[in-house]
Amino acid sequence: MENAIIVKDVTKIYKLYDKPIDRLKESLHPFHKEYHRKFYALNGLSFSVEKGQTVGIIGTNGSGKSTILKIITGVLSPTSGEVTVNGTVSALLELGAGFNMDYTGIENIYMNGSMMGFSRKEMDAKLQDILDFADIGDFVNQPVKTYSSGMFVRLAFALAINVDPEILIVDEALSVGDVFFQAKCYRRMEEIRKKGTTILMVTHDMGSILKYCDKVVLLNKGNFIAEGTAGHMVDLYKKILANQMESLEAELAEERKAADPAGGGSESLSGERGRGQESGSGDTARPVLMKDSLAVNPNRTEYGDGRAEIYDMGLFDGRGNLTNLLLKGERFTIREKIRFHAPIRTPIFTYTIKDKKGTELTGTNTMYEGTDIRPVQDGDEYEVSFTQKMTLQGGEYLLSMSCTGFELGEHVVYHRLYDVLSLTVISNKNTVGVYDMESEVSAEKKPPAQREEAAKAAGKTESGNTKGTS
Numbered sequence: 119m120e121n122a123i124i125v126k127d128v129t130k131i132y133k134l135y136d137k138p139i140d141r142l143k144e145s146l147h148p149f150h151k152e153y154h155r156k157f158y159a160l161n162g163l164s165f166s167v168e169k170g171q172t173v174g175i176i177g178t179n180g181s182g183k184s185t186i187l188k189i190i191t192g193v194l195s196p197t198s199g200e201v202t203v204n205g206t207v208s209a210l211l212e213l214g215a216g217f218n219m220d221y222t223g224i225e226n227i228y229m230n231g232s233m234m235g236f237s238r239k240e241m242d243a244k245l246q247d248i249l250d251f252a253d254i255g256d257f258v259n260q261p262v263k264t265y266s267s268g269m270f271v272r273l274a275f276a277l278a279i280n281v282d283p284e285i286l287i288v289d290e291a292l293s294v295g296d297v298f299f300q301a302k303c304y305r306r307m308e309e310i311r312k313k314g315t316t317i318l319m320v321t322h323d324m325g326s327i328l329k330y331c332d333k334v335v336l337l338n339k340g341n342f343i344a345e346g347t348a349g350h351m352v353d354l355y356k357k358i359l360a361n362q363m364e365s366l367e368a369e370l371a372e373e374r375k376a377a378d379p380a381g382g383g384s385e386s387l388s389g390e391r392g393r394g395q396e397s398g399s400g401d402t403a404r405p406v407l408m409k410d411s412l413a414v415n416p417n418r419t420e421y422g423d424g425r426a427e428i429y430d431m432g433l434f435d436g437r438g439n440l441t442n443l444l445l446k447g448e449r450f451t452i453r454e455k456i457r458f459h460a461p462i463r464t465p466i467f468t469y470t471i472k473d474k475k476g477t478e479l480t481g482t483n484t485m486y487e488g489t490d491i492r493p494v495q496d497g498d499e500y501e502v503s504f505t506q507k508m509t510l511q512g513g514e515y516l517l518s519m520s521c522t523g524f525e526l527g528e529h530v531v532y533h534r535l536y537d538v539l540s541l542t543v544i545s546n547k548n549t550v551g552v553y554d555m556e557s558e559v560s561a562e563k564k565p566p567a568q569r570e571e572a573a574k575a576a577g578k579t580e581s582g583n584t585k586g587t588s
Contacts, residue, residue, distance in 0.1 A: 209287040517539040
């Protein structure tokens, strides 16, 4: 299969200066003394994209995802290495980049079309499709500086996706606009993908990655980590988000060893180093806690009278992996470990999930669920698990938990942790609202005879209603 994009040993280095004057000092120094530090936005990155493939690039912020897209499209030049692109490219990097804010929408369409290599006649043929997709009405004849952000997004995307590119490059462009426009964009992307257009996309929406990508490239801090199927790369990405780097290195080492049994050069990654923490080897090793493998909020709010202490917590996906990322529709478990510092008659364990605005979306506790917790004594420890199905829409949420109770009719908080864990739900099908009611939909086309009968019945009803109200 012929390659549409080849990235070979690409490195991008930025010079970082502590003070603005250091840049001048460095340029004027007679012995070329360096006053800067080198920051590797990309470090020896190599991968290829076959023609007709949809390839995703994922990684945490600062991994170099947008940098490599800008190098591929020619916006940036690499410090070293080379990129080969075979085909015409339409890029959605920063939506509207390249637009002249004083030009009208129409003028920007033609200007950008000419920059892509299309003649005026060719853009005339594409114009109506672009306008229909953007659907911003008479605003196309107004300067784009007067547009709302939504109109700007619509026009930029409509232009990029309706010029029939051989290669479409998208950087987080589908995360903007209203839900209906996003749905239209995805439908259009699916259409051009089926036509054989090569698509290279960067997004934090793992649902889109799982649904559309034939291959995924995983980056971390400018370094290539791995490439492979979408599901496997998302699993590895979860480990990066959870700071499980040793586990990630061990898994990759095992994969390399399986692919090349004679290699054996990475045994230490999957051997002592990967297992030492779990086994607790060494007299000074502290117990391994679930929360050490999760993204815990360092600025959480906590309070209580101290008679109980939630000293550890975990979030497990359907396969039992500790992770802050969950798939919509899978069963997951929230686990709390509590240590008691005083006798308590009837403790209650709780959890609550809120959105980023602080709105409580769902939650439960051992009292609601009818789980009887017997009186506890000083020094007792409990582990409580809540297992349920994830029906929230794809997005980011916050998890709170507590140990409370009632004493003499008063509600007492022994220990409460607000917004202690982040929780990201990955979905490839969102519905309207906060959660999915998991509707089962059927649609059946009626035969012509039934349609005629229904029309006649409707006509009689309408005429009957008219007579009744006259």
